[in-house]
Amino acid sequence: MYKNFGTMIKRCVLYTFICMLFLSTSAHAYVDPGSGSVIVTTVLGFIAAVGYTFRKFFYNIRAKLSGKKKPKENRSLDD
Amino acid sequence: MTDPSGIAAIGGSFRDPTSRVYAVKSDTLNETGRILRGLDHEALDNCHKLMGTAFFVRLLDEKRIVSTTFPDNNDAAVKDIMRSGWAGVVEHEVVPFVSYPYEWSFGMLRTAALLHLRILEDALNEGWTLKDSSPFNIQFIGTRPIFIDLPSFVPWAEGEAWVGYRQFCSCFLTPLMMRAYLGIDHLPILRSYIDGIPPMEASKYFVGSSRFRFGVMSHVLFPAMVEKRISAKERDNSEAKSRTGKPQSHSMVLGLVQSLTRLVKSLKIELDHTDWSDYDQTHSYDAEEHNSKKAFVERAVSGISSPHVWDIGCNTGTFSLISASQASQVIAIDGDHNAIEKLYLSHKDSAEANILPLVMNLANISPAQGWAGIERIAFDGRRKPDIVLALALIHHIRMSANIPLDMFFEWLKRLECEVVLEFVDRHDEMVVKLLTNKSEQYADYNRENFITQAKKHFNIKESASLKGGKREIFHLVPA
Numbered sequence: 001m002y003k004n005f006g007t008m009i010k011r012c013v014l015y016t017f018i019c020m021l022f023l024s025t026s027a028h029a030y031v032d033p034g035s036g037s038v039i040v041t042t043v044l045g046f047i048a049a050v051g052y053t054f055r056k057f058f059y060n061i062r063a064k065l066s067g068k069k070k071p072k073e074n075r076s077l078d079d
Numbered sequence: 080m081t082d083p084s085g086i087a088a089i090g091g092s093f094r095d096p097t098s099r100v101y102a103v104k105s106d107t108l109n110e111t112g113r114i115l116r117g118l119d120h121e122a123l124d125n126c127h128k129l130m131g132t133a134f135f136v137r138l139l140d141e142k143r144i145v146s147t148t149f150p151d152n153n154d155a156a157v158k159d160i161m162r163s164g165w166a167g168v169v170e171h172e173v174v175p176f177v178s179y180p181y182e183w184s185f186g187m188l189r190t191a192a193l194l195h196l197r198i199l200e201d202a203l204n205e206g207w208t209l210k211d212s213s214p215f216n217i218q219f220i221g222t223r224p225i226f227i228d229l230p231s232f233v234p235w236a237e238g239e240a241w242v243g244y245r246q247f248c249s250c251f252l253t254p255l256m257m258r259a260y261l262g263i264d265h266l267p268i269l270r271s272y273i274d275g276i277p278p279m280e281a282s283k284y285f286v287g288s289s290r291f292r293f294g295v296m297s298h299v300l301f302p303a304m305v306e307k308r309i310s311a312k313e314r315d316n317s318e319a320k321s322r323t324g325k326p327q328s329h330s331m332v333l334g335l336v337q338s339l340t341r342l343v344k345s346l347k348i349e350l351d352h353t354d355w356s357d358y359d360q361t362h363s364y365d366a367e368e369h370n371s372k373k374a375f376v377e378r379a380v381s382g383i384s385s386p387h388v389w390d391i392g393c394n395t396g397t398f399s400l401i402s403a404s405q406a407s408q409v410i411a412i413d414g415d416h417n418a419i420e421k422l423y424l425s426h427k428d429s430a431e432a433n434i435l436p437l438v439m440n441l442a443n444i445s446p447a448q449g450w451a452g453i454e455r456i457a458f459d460g461r462r463k464p465d466i467v468l469a470l471a472l473i474h475h476i477r478m479s480a481n482i483p484l485d486m487f488f489e490w491l492k493r494l495e496c497e498v499v500l501e502f503v504d505r506h507d508e509m510v511v512k513l514l515t516n517k518s519e520q521y522a523d524y525n526r527e528n529f530i531t532q533a534k535k536h537f538n539i540k541e542s543a544s545l546k547g548g549k550r551e552i553f554h555l556v557p558a
Contacts, residue, residue, distance in 0.1 A: 030313075030314075030319070032309075032319075033277075033279065033305075033306030033307070033309045033310045034245050034277075034306065035309065035322045036302065036305040036306045036308075036309045036322070037240075037244055037245035037302065037305075038240055038322050038323065038324030039305050039322065039324065040244070040245070040301060040302045040305055041240040041241055041244050041324070041327065041331075041332075041335065042240070042324050042325050042327065042331075043301070044297055044298075044301075044335055044338075045240065045241070045327050045328075045331030045332060045334065045335045046331060048331060048334030048335040048337070048338045049328060049330040049331040049334040050334075051334055051338065052330050052333060052334030052337060052338075053330060053334075075141065075197070077190050077193040077194055077197060077224075078190075078193075078344075
Protein backbone atom coordinates (compact mmCIF):
# COMPACT_ATOMS: atom_id res chain seq x y z
CA MET A 1 0.00 0.00 0.00
CA TYR A 2 1.12 3.53 -0.68
CA LYS A 3 2.12 5.60 2.35
CA ASN A 4 -0.23 8.38 1.43
CA PHE A 5 -2.76 9.41 -1.18
CA GLY A 6 -0.39 12.00 -2.70
CA THR A 7 2.21 9.35 -3.61
CA MET A 8 -0.46 7.24 -5.30
CA ILE A 9 -1.70 10.22 -7.37
CA LYS A 10 1.88 11.08 -8.39
CA ARG A 11 2.49 7.53 -9.60
CA CYS A 12 -0.80 7.50 -11.52
CA VAL A 13 0.09 10.77 -13.25
CA LEU A 14 3.58 9.51 -14.11
CA TYR A 15 2.22 6.24 -15.52
CA THR A 16 -0.45 8.06 -17.55
CA PHE A 17 2.22 10.42 -18.94
CA ILE A 18 4.39 7.48 -20.03
CA CYS A 19 1.38 5.81 -21.66
CA MET A 20 0.41 8.98 -23.54
CA LEU A 21 3.96 9.43 -24.75
CA PHE A 22 3.79 6.18 -26.67
CA LEU A 23 0.23 6.22 -27.94
CA SER A 24 0.35 5.91 -31.68
CA THR A 25 -1.82 6.76 -34.66
CA SER A 26 -1.89 5.35 -38.15
CA ALA A 27 0.43 6.60 -40.88
CA HIS A 28 -0.64 8.93 -43.66
CA ALA A 29 -0.15 8.36 -47.36
CA TYR A 30 2.24 11.20 -48.32
CA VAL A 31 4.32 11.09 -45.19
CA ASP A 32 7.16 8.61 -44.82
CA PRO A 33 7.38 8.03 -41.09
CA GLY A 34 10.24 5.61 -41.78
CA SER A 35 12.41 8.60 -42.67
CA GLY A 36 12.58 9.13 -38.91
CA SER A 37 14.96 6.22 -38.62
CA VAL A 38 17.86 8.62 -39.28
CA ILE A 39 16.92 10.32 -35.99
CA VAL A 40 16.56 6.96 -34.26
CA THR A 41 19.90 5.60 -35.51
CA THR A 42 21.66 8.85 -34.58
CA VAL A 43 20.41 8.69 -30.98
CA LEU A 44 20.80 4.93 -30.53
CA GLY A 45 24.08 4.90 -32.50
CA PHE A 46 25.53 7.54 -30.18
CA ILE A 47 24.62 5.51 -27.08
CA ALA A 48 25.91 2.32 -28.72
CA ALA A 49 29.18 4.03 -29.69
CA VAL A 50 29.78 5.03 -26.06
CA GLY A 51 29.29 1.40 -25.02
CA TYR A 52 31.40 0.14 -27.94
CA THR A 53 34.30 2.48 -27.08
CA PHE A 54 34.07 1.66 -23.36
CA ARG A 55 34.06 -2.10 -24.02
CA LYS A 56 37.05 -1.81 -26.36
CA PHE A 57 38.93 0.23 -23.77
CA PHE A 58 37.96 -2.16 -20.96
CA TYR A 59 39.05 -5.28 -22.89
CA ASN A 60 42.38 -3.66 -23.83
CA ILE A 61 43.07 -2.68 -20.20
CA ARG A 62 42.06 -6.14 -18.98
CA ALA A 63 44.29 -7.80 -21.57
CA LYS A 64 47.25 -5.65 -20.57
CA LEU A 65 46.74 -6.27 -16.85
CA SER A 66 46.19 -10.01 -17.15
CA GLY A 67 48.80 -10.45 -19.90
CA LYS A 68 46.37 -12.64 -21.80
CA LYS A 69 45.88 -12.30 -25.53
CA LYS A 70 42.56 -11.07 -26.87
CA PRO A 71 40.17 -14.07 -27.02
CA LYS A 72 39.49 -15.51 -30.47
CA GLU A 73 36.40 -14.05 -32.13
CA ASN A 74 33.27 -16.17 -31.60
CA ARG A 75 31.94 -16.80 -35.12
CA SER A 76 29.03 -18.94 -33.95
CA LEU A 77 25.47 -17.79 -34.60
CA ASP A 78 24.53 -19.06 -31.14
CA ASP A 79 25.37 -17.87 -27.67
CA MET B 80 6.33 -16.35 -66.71
CA THR B 81 8.78 -18.41 -68.70
CA ASP B 82 10.01 -17.19 -72.09
CA PRO B 83 10.61 -19.69 -74.91
CA SER B 84 14.24 -20.15 -73.94
CA GLY B 85 13.13 -21.47 -70.55
CA ILE B 86 14.29 -18.42 -68.58
CA ALA B 87 11.88 -16.92 -66.05
CA ALA B 88 12.37 -13.78 -63.97
CA ILE B 89 11.74 -14.63 -60.32
CA GLY B 90 8.79 -12.68 -58.93
CA GLY B 91 10.39 -11.74 -55.62
CA SER B 92 13.47 -10.07 -57.13
CA PHE B 93 12.10 -6.92 -58.75
CA ARG B 94 12.23 -4.56 -55.76
CA ASP B 95 15.95 -3.87 -56.10
CA PRO B 96 16.37 -1.95 -59.38
CA THR B 97 20.08 -2.87 -59.59
CA SER B 98 19.50 -6.55 -60.32
CA ARG B 99 17.01 -9.27 -61.25
CA VAL B 100 17.08 -13.00 -60.60
CA TYR B 101 16.25 -15.50 -63.34
CA ALA B 102 15.54 -19.22 -63.08
CA VAL B 103 16.63 -21.37 -65.98
CA LYS B 104 14.50 -24.45 -66.42
CA SER B 105 16.07 -27.82 -65.87
CA ASP B 106 15.65 -30.80 -68.18
CA THR B 107 14.57 -32.69 -65.07
CA LEU B 108 10.95 -32.17 -64.17
CA ASN B 109 10.33 -30.17 -61.00
CA GLU B 110 13.88 -28.94 -60.58
CA THR B 111 15.24 -25.47 -61.10
CA GLY B 112 18.25 -25.93 -63.32
CA ARG B 113 20.22 -22.75 -62.74
CA ILE B 114 19.82 -19.45 -60.92
CA LEU B 115 21.26 -16.45 -62.77
CA ARG B 116 21.22 -12.80 -61.76
CA GLY B 117 21.39 -9.84 -64.11
CA LEU B 118 23.27 -6.84 -62.67
CA ASP B 119 23.49 -3.19 -63.68
CA HIS B 120 26.91 -1.53 -64.08
CA GLU B 121 27.24 -0.38 -60.48
CA ALA B 122 26.11 -3.70 -58.99
CA LEU B 123 28.44 -5.58 -61.33
CA ASP B 124 31.38 -3.40 -60.32
CA ASN B 125 30.52 -3.91 -56.64
CA CYS B 126 30.26 -7.65 -57.16
CA HIS B 127 33.76 -7.83 -58.67
CA LYS B 128 35.20 -5.83 -55.78
CA LEU B 129 33.23 -7.77 -53.16
CA MET B 130 34.56 -11.11 -54.32
CA GLY B 131 38.08 -9.89 -53.65
CA THR B 132 37.42 -8.96 -50.02
CA ALA B 133 38.67 -11.13 -47.14
CA PHE B 134 35.35 -11.10 -45.26
CA PHE B 135 33.41 -12.30 -48.29
CA VAL B 136 35.84 -15.18 -48.90
CA ARG B 137 35.62 -16.14 -45.21
CA LEU B 138 31.79 -16.06 -45.26
CA LEU B 139 31.84 -18.22 -48.40
CA ASP B 140 34.17 -20.70 -46.66
CA GLU B 141 31.79 -20.81 -43.72
CA LYS B 142 28.93 -21.47 -46.18
CA ARG B 143 27.08 -18.40 -44.97
CA ILE B 144 26.78 -16.76 -48.38
CA VAL B 145 25.42 -18.35 -51.51
CA SER B 146 28.20 -19.64 -53.71
CA THR B 147 28.49 -17.36 -56.78
CA THR B 148 30.45 -17.46 -60.02
CA PHE B 149 30.72 -15.43 -63.23
CA PRO B 150 29.40 -17.63 -66.06
CA ASP B 151 30.74 -17.59 -69.61
CA ASN B 152 29.33 -14.62 -71.53
CA ASN B 153 28.79 -16.89 -74.54
CA ASP B 154 26.35 -19.03 -72.53
CA ALA B 155 22.93 -18.91 -74.26
CA ALA B 156 21.02 -18.08 -71.05
CA VAL B 157 23.54 -15.35 -70.13
CA LYS B 158 23.20 -13.81 -73.59
CA ASP B 159 19.41 -13.81 -73.23
CA ILE B 160 19.58 -12.04 -69.87
CA MET B 161 22.12 -9.49 -71.16
CA ARG B 162 19.71 -8.64 -73.97
CA SER B 163 17.29 -7.41 -71.27
CA GLY B 164 19.73 -4.57 -70.64
CA TRP B 165 21.83 -5.90 -67.76
CA ALA B 166 25.54 -5.10 -67.70
CA GLY B 167 26.57 -8.51 -66.44
CA VAL B 168 25.38 -11.83 -65.06
CA VAL B 169 26.38 -13.96 -62.07
CA GLU B 170 25.34 -17.52 -61.34
CA HIS B 171 24.26 -18.62 -57.86
CA GLU B 172 24.15 -22.00 -56.19
CA VAL B 173 20.55 -23.31 -56.32
CA VAL B 174 18.58 -23.28 -53.07
CA PRO B 175 16.64 -26.58 -53.11
CA PHE B 176 13.43 -25.18 -51.65
CA VAL B 177 12.52 -21.54 -51.09
CA SER B 178 10.97 -20.75 -47.71
CA TYR B 179 9.74 -17.51 -46.17
CA PRO B 180 10.19 -15.91 -42.72
CA TYR B 181 6.52 -16.45 -41.89
CA GLU B 182 7.15 -20.20 -42.13
CA TRP B 183 10.21 -20.23 -39.84
CA SER B 184 10.07 -21.12 -36.18
CA PHE B 185 11.35 -18.67 -33.56
CA GLY B 186 14.78 -20.32 -33.51
CA MET B 187 15.06 -20.17 -37.30
CA LEU B 188 14.15 -16.47 -37.43
CA ARG B 189 16.57 -15.80 -34.56
CA THR B 190 19.41 -17.60 -36.36
CA ALA B 191 18.59 -15.75 -39.59
CA ALA B 192 18.71 -12.45 -37.66
CA LEU B 193 22.09 -13.35 -36.15
CA LEU B 194 23.42 -14.35 -39.58
CA HIS B 195 22.34 -10.99 -40.99
CA LEU B 196 24.06 -9.14 -38.13
CA ARG B 197 27.21 -11.33 -38.41
CA ILE B 198 27.50 -10.56 -42.13
CA LEU B 199 26.85 -6.85 -41.59
CA GLU B 200 29.47 -6.62 -38.84
CA ASP B 201 32.05 -8.43 -41.00
CA ALA B 202 31.21 -6.15 -43.92
CA LEU B 203 31.46 -2.96 -41.81
CA ASN B 204 34.88 -4.03 -40.53
CA GLU B 205 36.14 -3.95 -44.12
CA GLY B 206 34.38 -0.80 -45.31
CA TRP B 207 31.24 -2.40 -46.71
CA THR B 208 27.63 -2.42 -45.58
CA LEU B 209 24.28 -3.99 -46.46
CA LYS B 210 21.82 -1.59 -48.06
CA ASP B 211 18.76 -3.42 -46.74
CA SER B 212 17.75 -5.95 -44.09
CA SER B 213 15.14 -8.03 -45.86
CA PRO B 214 14.70 -11.46 -44.26
CA PHE B 215 13.85 -12.76 -47.73
CA ASN B 216 17.58 -12.32 -48.47
CA ILE B 217 18.17 -15.33 -46.26
CA GLN B 218 17.21 -18.88 -47.18
CA PHE B 219 17.64 -22.21 -45.44
CA ILE B 220 19.39 -25.16 -47.04
CA GLY B 221 18.21 -27.84 -44.65
CA THR B 222 18.73 -26.22 -41.26
CA ARG B 223 21.61 -24.03 -42.46
CA PRO B 224 20.79 -20.37 -43.14
CA ILE B 225 22.47 -18.77 -46.13
CA PHE B 226 22.55 -15.18 -47.40
CA ILE B 227 21.53 -15.02 -51.05
CA ASP B 228 21.39 -11.35 -52.08
CA LEU B 229 24.80 -10.19 -53.28
CA PRO B 230 23.66 -6.78 -54.62
CA SER B 231 22.74 -5.85 -51.02
CA PHE B 232 26.47 -5.36 -50.41
CA VAL B 233 27.59 -1.81 -51.13
CA PRO B 234 30.66 0.15 -50.03
CA TRP B 235 30.04 1.97 -46.74
CA ALA B 236 30.34 5.73 -47.19
CA GLU B 237 31.96 7.68 -44.33
CA GLY B 238 29.23 9.12 -42.09
CA GLU B 239 26.52 6.84 -43.46
CA ALA B 240 23.95 5.47 -40.98
CA TRP B 241 22.84 1.84 -40.92
CA VAL B 242 20.18 2.24 -43.60
CA GLY B 243 18.64 -1.16 -42.97
CA TYR B 244 18.14 -0.57 -39.25
CA ARG B 245 14.38 0.05 -39.39
CA GLN B 246 13.82 -2.90 -41.70
CA PHE B 247 15.88 -5.15 -39.43
CA CYS B 248 13.75 -4.16 -36.42
CA SER B 249 10.47 -4.56 -38.32
CA CYS B 250 11.31 -7.88 -39.94
CA PHE B 251 13.48 -9.65 -37.39
CA LEU B 252 13.67 -7.99 -33.98
CA THR B 253 10.03 -7.03 -33.40
CA PRO B 254 8.54 -10.46 -34.24
CA LEU B 255 11.21 -12.15 -32.11
CA MET B 256 10.44 -9.86 -29.16
CA MET B 257 6.70 -10.37 -29.63
CA ARG B 258 7.16 -14.14 -29.31
CA ALA B 259 9.79 -14.02 -26.53
CA TYR B 260 8.31 -11.28 -24.37
CA LEU B 261 4.57 -11.52 -25.05
CA GLY B 262 4.09 -15.12 -26.17
CA ILE B 263 2.36 -13.86 -29.33
CA ASP B 264 2.32 -16.14 -32.38
CA HIS B 265 4.27 -13.81 -34.67
CA LEU B 266 3.94 -15.92 -37.84
CA PRO B 267 0.43 -14.90 -39.00
CA ILE B 268 1.39 -11.27 -38.32
CA LEU B 269 4.57 -11.61 -40.38
CA ARG B 270 2.59 -13.28 -43.16
CA SER B 271 0.43 -10.18 -43.40
CA TYR B 272 3.21 -7.62 -42.97
CA ILE B 273 5.61 -9.00 -45.57
CA ASP B 274 7.67 -5.79 -45.34
CA GLY B 275 7.88 -6.12 -41.56
CA ILE B 276 5.78 -4.93 -38.64
CA PRO B 277 5.97 -1.09 -38.58
CA PRO B 278 7.06 0.41 -35.23
CA MET B 279 3.78 2.32 -34.72
CA GLU B 280 1.84 -0.93 -35.12
CA ALA B 281 4.29 -2.95 -33.04
CA SER B 282 4.11 -0.43 -30.18
CA LYS B 283 0.43 -1.31 -29.67
CA TYR B 284 1.38 -4.81 -28.54
CA PHE B 285 3.85 -3.70 -25.89
CA VAL B 286 1.72 -2.43 -23.02
CA GLY B 287 2.15 -2.50 -19.25
CA SER B 288 5.39 -3.89 -17.90
CA SER B 289 6.42 -5.36 -21.28
CA ARG B 290 7.43 -1.82 -22.30
CA PHE B 291 10.36 -2.10 -19.94
CA ARG B 292 11.73 -5.39 -21.28
CA PHE B 293 15.26 -5.29 -22.76
CA GLY B 294 15.23 -3.45 -26.09
CA VAL B 295 11.52 -2.59 -26.29
CA MET B 296 11.87 1.05 -25.30
CA SER B 297 14.85 1.64 -27.64
CA HIS B 298 13.87 -0.35 -30.71
CA VAL B 299 10.06 -0.29 -30.72
CA LEU B 300 8.63 2.52 -28.60
CA PHE B 301 11.22 5.20 -29.34
CA PRO B 302 11.05 4.68 -33.16
CA ALA B 303 7.23 4.58 -32.90
CA MET B 304 7.23 7.89 -31.02
CA VAL B 305 9.50 9.54 -33.62
CA GLU B 306 7.39 8.21 -36.51
CA LYS B 307 4.17 9.27 -34.84
CA ARG B 308 5.48 12.82 -34.46
CA ILE B 309 6.59 12.93 -38.10
CA SER B 310 3.18 11.67 -39.24
CA ALA B 311 1.40 14.25 -37.09
CA LYS B 312 3.60 17.16 -38.22
CA GLU B 313 3.74 16.47 -41.93
CA ARG B 314 0.24 15.34 -42.80
CA ASP B 315 -2.34 17.28 -44.81
CA ASN B 316 -0.76 20.25 -46.61
CA SER B 317 2.34 20.59 -44.46
CA GLU B 318 5.62 20.37 -46.32
CA ALA B 319 7.73 17.26 -45.87
CA LYS B 320 10.93 18.02 -44.01
CA SER B 321 14.17 16.69 -45.45
CA ARG B 322 15.93 14.42 -42.96
CA THR B 323 19.47 13.55 -43.87
CA GLY B 324 20.60 13.07 -40.29
CA LYS B 325 23.96 13.78 -38.72
CA PRO B 326 27.00 11.90 -40.05
CA GLN B 327 27.50 8.71 -38.10
CA SER B 328 30.89 7.38 -37.16
CA HIS B 329 32.01 3.83 -37.78
CA SER B 330 31.79 3.19 -34.01
CA MET B 331 28.17 4.35 -33.94
CA VAL B 332 27.12 1.97 -36.71
CA LEU B 333 29.20 -0.95 -35.49
CA GLY B 334 28.16 -0.31 -31.87
CA LEU B 335 24.49 -0.41 -32.87
CA VAL B 336 24.96 -3.66 -34.82
CA GLN B 337 26.78 -5.27 -31.89
CA SER B 338 24.19 -4.12 -29.36
CA LEU B 339 21.44 -5.65 -31.52
CA THR B 340 23.43 -8.88 -31.72
CA ARG B 341 23.51 -9.03 -27.92
CA LEU B 342 19.80 -8.23 -27.77
CA VAL B 343 18.83 -10.94 -30.30
CA LYS B 344 21.04 -13.48 -28.50
CA SER B 345 19.25 -12.67 -25.24
CA LEU B 346 15.84 -13.55 -26.71
CA LYS B 347 14.70 -17.04 -25.70
CA ILE B 348 11.44 -18.94 -25.52
CA GLU B 349 10.26 -21.77 -23.32
CA LEU B 350 9.03 -24.78 -25.29
CA ASP B 351 5.72 -25.65 -23.66
CA HIS B 352 4.35 -29.14 -24.03
CA THR B 353 1.73 -29.27 -26.80
CA ASP B 354 -0.17 -32.15 -28.41
CA TRP B 355 2.60 -32.63 -30.98
CA SER B 356 5.79 -31.35 -29.39
CA ASP B 357 6.25 -34.59 -27.39
CA TYR B 358 4.77 -36.89 -30.02
CA ASP B 359 7.80 -39.20 -29.92
CA GLN B 360 6.88 -40.16 -26.36
CA THR B 361 3.11 -39.81 -26.51
CA HIS B 362 2.04 -41.47 -29.79
CA SER B 363 -0.47 -44.30 -29.51
CA TYR B 364 1.67 -47.08 -31.08
CA ASP B 365 3.50 -49.89 -29.35
CA ALA B 366 7.12 -50.39 -30.38
CA GLU B 367 6.52 -53.28 -32.80
CA GLU B 368 3.70 -51.55 -34.67
CA HIS B 369 5.69 -48.35 -34.80
CA ASN B 370 8.60 -50.24 -36.37
CA SER B 371 6.29 -51.76 -39.01
CA LYS B 372 5.07 -48.28 -39.89
CA LYS B 373 8.67 -47.01 -40.12
CA ALA B 374 9.63 -49.92 -42.39
CA PHE B 375 6.66 -49.23 -44.69
CA VAL B 376 7.64 -45.56 -45.02
CA GLU B 377 11.29 -46.42 -45.58
CA ARG B 378 10.36 -48.88 -48.33
CA ALA B 379 8.16 -46.36 -50.15
CA VAL B 380 10.74 -43.55 -49.98
CA SER B 381 13.64 -45.75 -51.04
CA GLY B 382 11.71 -46.75 -54.16
CA ILE B 383 12.45 -43.33 -55.67
CA SER B 384 15.98 -42.14 -56.42
CA SER B 385 16.96 -39.17 -54.15
CA PRO B 386 13.39 -37.96 -53.77
CA HIS B 387 12.24 -34.53 -52.70
CA VAL B 388 9.99 -35.45 -49.77
CA TRP B 389 7.26 -33.52 -48.00
CA ASP B 390 6.33 -34.80 -44.55
CA ILE B 391 3.04 -32.99 -43.92
CA GLY B 392 1.91 -33.02 -40.30
CA CYS B 393 5.41 -34.16 -39.28
CA ASN B 394 5.17 -33.47 -35.50
CA THR B 395 8.79 -33.60 -34.27
CA GLY B 396 9.96 -35.25 -37.49
CA THR B 397 10.31 -38.97 -36.69
CA PHE B 398 9.42 -39.94 -40.25
CA SER B 399 11.25 -36.97 -41.78
CA LEU B 400 14.42 -38.37 -40.23
CA ILE B 401 13.73 -41.85 -41.56
CA SER B 402 13.23 -40.40 -45.06
CA ALA B 403 16.20 -38.05 -44.87
CA SER B 404 18.81 -40.75 -45.39
CA GLN B 405 17.23 -41.63 -48.78
CA ALA B 406 16.06 -38.17 -49.81
CA SER B 407 17.73 -35.21 -51.45
CA GLN B 408 15.67 -32.91 -49.25
CA VAL B 409 12.83 -33.34 -46.77
CA ILE B 410 10.40 -30.49 -46.14
CA ALA B 411 8.96 -31.18 -42.70
CA ILE B 412 5.75 -29.24 -42.11
CA ASP B 413 3.55 -28.92 -39.08
CA GLY B 414 1.18 -26.29 -37.73
CA ASP B 415 2.52 -26.76 -34.21
CA HIS B 416 5.25 -24.17 -33.70
CA ASN B 417 6.90 -25.93 -30.78
CA ALA B 418 7.10 -29.28 -32.57
CA ILE B 419 8.89 -27.59 -35.49
CA GLU B 420 11.11 -25.59 -33.13
CA LYS B 421 12.17 -28.84 -31.45
CA LEU B 422 12.93 -30.42 -34.81
CA TYR B 423 14.97 -27.40 -35.86
CA LEU B 424 16.90 -27.16 -32.59
CA SER B 425 17.78 -30.84 -32.65
CA HIS B 426 19.26 -30.59 -36.16
CA LYS B 427 20.55 -27.05 -36.49
CA ASP B 428 24.13 -28.01 -35.67
CA SER B 429 24.22 -30.72 -38.27
CA ALA B 430 25.90 -29.00 -41.23
CA GLU B 431 24.68 -31.57 -43.72
CA ALA B 432 21.09 -31.83 -42.42
CA ASN B 433 18.74 -32.09 -45.38
CA ILE B 434 15.57 -31.50 -43.39
CA LEU B 435 13.92 -28.10 -43.74
CA PRO B 436 11.36 -27.67 -40.93
CA LEU B 437 8.54 -25.22 -41.60
CA VAL B 438 5.59 -24.07 -39.50
CA MET B 439 2.40 -24.14 -41.51
CA ASN B 440 -1.26 -24.89 -40.97
CA LEU B 441 -2.10 -27.35 -43.73
CA ALA B 442 -5.65 -26.05 -43.91
CA ASN B 443 -4.23 -22.61 -44.69
CA ILE B 444 -0.89 -23.03 -46.46
CA SER B 445 1.20 -19.98 -47.38
CA PRO B 446 -0.56 -18.26 -50.28
CA ALA B 447 0.78 -16.50 -53.36
CA GLN B 448 1.03 -12.90 -52.23
CA GLY B 449 2.81 -9.57 -52.47
CA TRP B 450 2.68 -7.49 -55.63
CA ALA B 451 0.22 -8.99 -58.16
CA GLY B 452 0.32 -12.20 -56.17
CA ILE B 453 3.68 -13.14 -57.72
CA GLU B 454 6.15 -11.76 -55.22
CA ARG B 455 5.86 -14.64 -52.75
CA ILE B 456 4.97 -18.04 -54.14
CA ALA B 457 2.28 -20.25 -52.61
CA PHE B 458 3.75 -23.16 -50.68
CA ASP B 459 2.46 -25.74 -53.15
CA GLY B 460 3.56 -23.68 -56.17
CA ARG B 461 7.29 -23.59 -55.44
CA ARG B 462 8.42 -27.07 -56.30
CA LYS B 463 6.53 -30.33 -56.57
CA PRO B 464 7.54 -33.14 -54.25
CA ASP B 465 8.37 -36.66 -55.45
CA ILE B 466 6.60 -38.21 -52.50
CA VAL B 467 4.34 -36.88 -49.74
CA LEU B 468 4.05 -38.47 -46.30
CA ALA B 469 0.66 -37.81 -44.69
CA LEU B 470 0.77 -39.99 -41.61
CA ALA B 471 -2.09 -39.95 -39.11
CA LEU B 472 -3.16 -36.65 -40.58
CA ILE B 473 -6.31 -37.35 -42.53
CA HIS B 474 -8.66 -37.43 -39.51
CA HIS B 475 -7.45 -33.96 -38.55
CA ILE B 476 -7.92 -32.73 -42.11
CA ARG B 477 -11.51 -34.07 -42.15
CA MET B 478 -12.65 -33.52 -38.57
CA SER B 479 -10.57 -30.62 -37.25
CA ALA B 480 -10.32 -28.59 -40.44
CA ASN B 481 -13.64 -29.75 -42.01
CA ILE B 482 -12.02 -30.47 -45.37
CA PRO B 483 -13.91 -33.13 -47.34
CA LEU B 484 -11.88 -36.22 -48.26
CA ASP B 485 -12.32 -35.69 -52.00
CA MET B 486 -10.89 -32.16 -51.75
CA PHE B 487 -7.87 -33.41 -49.84
CA PHE B 488 -7.23 -36.12 -52.45
CA GLU B 489 -7.67 -33.59 -55.27
CA TRP B 490 -4.98 -31.39 -53.71
CA LEU B 491 -2.64 -34.37 -53.35
CA LYS B 492 -3.30 -35.37 -56.96
CA ARG B 493 -2.37 -31.90 -58.19
CA LEU B 494 1.10 -32.43 -56.69
CA GLU B 495 1.63 -35.25 -59.24
CA CYS B 496 3.59 -37.40 -56.82
CA GLU B 497 3.47 -40.59 -54.80
CA VAL B 498 1.82 -40.49 -51.38
CA VAL B 499 2.17 -42.54 -48.21
CA LEU B 500 -1.08 -42.04 -46.35
CA GLU B 501 -2.11 -43.45 -43.00
CA PHE B 502 -5.84 -43.88 -42.54
CA VAL B 503 -7.03 -43.68 -38.93
CA ASP B 504 -10.35 -45.51 -38.62
CA ARG B 505 -13.34 -44.35 -36.60
CA HIS B 506 -12.76 -46.78 -33.74
CA ASP B 507 -9.17 -45.66 -33.15
CA GLU B 508 -8.99 -43.98 -29.72
CA MET B 509 -7.55 -40.79 -31.23
CA VAL B 510 -10.57 -40.41 -33.56
CA VAL B 511 -12.92 -41.21 -30.68
CA LYS B 512 -11.23 -38.44 -28.68
CA LEU B 513 -11.51 -36.07 -31.64
CA LEU B 514 -15.24 -36.76 -32.04
CA THR B 515 -16.08 -36.42 -28.36
CA ASN B 516 -18.07 -33.23 -27.81
CA LYS B 517 -18.51 -32.65 -31.56
CA SER B 518 -22.09 -32.37 -32.78
CA GLU B 519 -21.02 -33.21 -36.36
CA GLN B 520 -19.94 -36.85 -36.45
CA TYR B 521 -18.58 -36.95 -40.05
CA ALA B 522 -20.45 -40.03 -41.21
CA ASP B 523 -18.59 -39.86 -44.54
CA TYR B 524 -15.34 -40.51 -42.69
CA ASN B 525 -15.04 -44.28 -42.94
CA ARG B 526 -12.76 -46.83 -44.56
CA GLU B 527 -15.10 -47.54 -47.47
CA ASN B 528 -15.33 -43.89 -48.51
CA PHE B 529 -11.61 -43.43 -47.96
CA ILE B 530 -10.81 -46.33 -50.33
CA THR B 531 -13.28 -45.01 -52.91
CA GLN B 532 -11.67 -41.56 -52.87
CA ALA B 533 -8.14 -42.97 -52.86
CA LYS B 534 -8.88 -45.17 -55.90
CA LYS B 535 -10.59 -42.29 -57.71
CA HIS B 536 -7.40 -40.21 -57.57
CA PHE B 537 -4.54 -42.73 -57.24
CA ASN B 538 -3.58 -46.37 -57.65
CA ILE B 539 -2.98 -48.26 -54.43
CA LYS B 540 0.48 -49.82 -54.77
CA GLU B 541 0.69 -51.35 -51.31
CA SER B 542 -1.14 -51.27 -48.00
CA ALA B 543 -0.69 -52.69 -44.52
CA SER B 544 -2.86 -52.93 -41.46
CA LEU B 545 -1.61 -51.28 -38.28
CA LYS B 546 -2.68 -51.17 -34.62
CA GLY B 547 -4.82 -54.30 -34.87
CA GLY B 548 -6.86 -52.93 -37.75
CA LYS B 549 -7.56 -49.52 -36.23
CA ARG B 550 -5.25 -47.95 -38.78
CA GLU B 551 -4.07 -48.77 -42.29
CA ILE B 552 -1.14 -47.38 -44.21
CA PHE B 553 -1.27 -46.96 -48.00
CA HIS B 554 1.34 -46.31 -50.66
CA LEU B 555 -0.47 -44.45 -53.41
CA VAL B 556 0.95 -43.75 -56.86
CA PRO B 557 -0.44 -41.42 -59.56
CA ALA B 558 -3.15 -43.10 -61.62
